Amino acid sequence: MDGSQRIAVIGAGSWGTALAQLLAEKGYGVDLWVYEPELCETIRRTRENDYYLKGFRLSDNIAPSTDLAGTVRDHSMLVMVVPSHVYRSVASLMVPHLEKGCILVSATKGIENDTLLTMSGIWEELLPPFLEAHVVTLAGPSFAREVMQKTPTAVTVAADSLSTAEKVQRIFHTPTFRVYTSRDKVGVELAGALKNVIALAAGACDGLGYGHNTRAALITRGLAEITRLGVKMGAHPMTFAGLSGIGDLLLTCTGDLSRNRTVGYRLGRGEKLADILADMRMVAEGVKTSKSVYHLARKMDVEMPISEQIYKVLYEGKDPRQAVRDLMERDLKSEMEFPLGAQ
Numbered sequence: 001m002d003g004s005q006r007i008a009v010i011g012a013g014s015w016g017t018a019l020a021q022l023l024a025e026k027g028y029g030v031d032l033w034v035y036e037p038e039l040c041e042t043i044r045r046t047r048e049n050d051y052y053l054k055g056f057r058l059s060d061n062i063a064p065s066t067d068l069a070g071t072v073r074d075h076s077m078l079v080m081v082v083p084s085h086v087y088r089s090v091a092s093l094m095v096p097h098l099e100k101g102c103i104l105v106s107a108t109k110g111i112e113n114d115t116l117l118t119m120s121g122i123w124e125e126l127l128p129p130f131l132e133a134h135v136v137t138l139a140g141p142s143f144a145r146e147v148m149q150k151t152p153t154a155v156t157v158a159a160d161s162l163s164t165a166e167k168v169q170r171i172f173h174t175p176t177f178r179v180y181t182s183r184d185k186v187g188v189e190l191a192g193a194l195k196n197v198i199a200l201a202a203g204a205c206d207g208l209g210y211g212h213n214t215r216a217a218l219i220t221r222g223l224a225e226i227t228r229l230g231v232k233m234g235a236h237p238m239t240f241a242g243l244s245g246i247g248d249l250l251l252t253c254t255g256d257l258s259r260n261r262t263v264g265y266r267l268g269r270g271e272k273l274a275d276i277l278a279d280m281r282m283v284a285e286g287v288k289t290s291k292s293v294y295h296l297a298r299k300m301d302v303e304m305p306i307s308e309q310i311y312k313v314l315y316e317g318k319d320p321r322q323a324v325r326d327l328m329e330r331d332l333k334s335e336m337e338f339p340l341g342a343q
């Protein structure tokens with residue numbers, strides 16, 4: 001793909017906007033699909049995304065549009081960055097317009113509530129084989145705002161075929177955005193989605209006033225349960241020691257820019273989930289993903305105690321302090337069972 005070709009970015013939230021800007025500054029023409037007509041108009045007029053990523057002037061190489069079919073058509077590379085709860089509906093509308101052999105880079109982090117599918121699982125259901133489309137997952141520790149500020153950042157792109165991942169790697173790599181490849185698509189995708197649930201827990205513990213010991217324990221045991229589920233679902237255990245695993249888990253559990261951590265923090269301070277979500281325009285994927293994880297863990301017969309407690313706090317009104325007590329009082333066990341991923 002040469003710099004004269006255009007790339008479509010589907011979703012103009014903070015991450016879609018940051019990825020569009022990165023590609024545009026590399027010289028690609030970017031067609032950006034914007035869900036909200038009034039935001040599309042504002043971006044066109046002011047060159048700023050004042051809903052989701054205030055304070056940055058957007059490149060003139062970005063062309064915003066609300067016409068989904070028009071944005072998708074005639075593109076050999078598309079970046080999908082809509083939240084997971086609308087992913088299927090937007091992807092379904094895209095399919096009839098996709099070019100044969102196109103590459104779909106999925107940058108969304110979530111697990112669908114009804115089907116318990118990852119985002120690439122949704123594409124697998126929707127893509128007719130004759131399209132020969134390639135799905136690539138992009139994940140890793142990357143706050144949109146810091147990417148816009150050109151803070152040195154490293155992420156992973158995972159695909160079934162290494163050559164496809166390498167193609168995407170070359171397109172996204174910049175001097176401040178380092179891209180690694182992986183062939184463990186399921187691992188990278190699950191790691192990116194599951195860390196949001198643990199970030200809710202880490203935020204809640206900070207909101208409750210617990211200290212660094214608690215946060216470190218949560219991150220470590222959170223990684224253990226993410227790895228257990230991932231391995232059971234076919235992921236390579238070492239993926240969870242990588243950027244999409246411990247990398248993103250650390251960022252989201254400790255970084256104040258995290259929406260998931262912030263929701264957890266406010267829950268820990270005693271606010272109600274409905275009130276927190278009512279004044280958030282942005283998405284905190286962990287809220288919906290915790291429901292999927294609760295059911296996925298049961299389905300796969302994997303113990304995920306932290307995720308289970310978060311589900312109970314969010315959906316059953318459990319007191320977060322009681323959730324911590326219950327985690328601390330579980331049966332005593334060995335820290336690690338081998339092979340990795342065993343309960």
Ligand SMILES: NC(=O)c1ccc[n+]([C@@H]2O[C@H](COP(=O)([O-])OP(=O)(O)OC[C@H]3O[C@@H](n4cnc5c(N)ncnc54)[C@H](O)[C@@H]3O)[C@@H](O)[C@H]2O)c1
Nearest residue numbers: 011012013014015016035052081086108109143144282283
């Ligand atoms: N923001 C980040 O720093 C960051 C970094 C990495 C990954 N992600 C992931 O990217 C995905 C998108 O998140 P974001 O942060 O860009 O979003 P955001 O929270 O900044 O914005 C919400 C997005 O949802 C869209 N939207 C709302 N309702 C919609 C509907 N009915 N149909 C279609 N679109 C609708 C909005 O137009 C907007 O694009 C998430 O899965 C998130 O976890 C975000």
Ligand SMILES: O=P(O)(O)OC[C@H](O)CO
Nearest residue numbers: 140141142143258259260
């Ligand atoms: O703000 P959050 O919690 O959605 O996290 C954003 C990204 O996933 C960080 O990599």
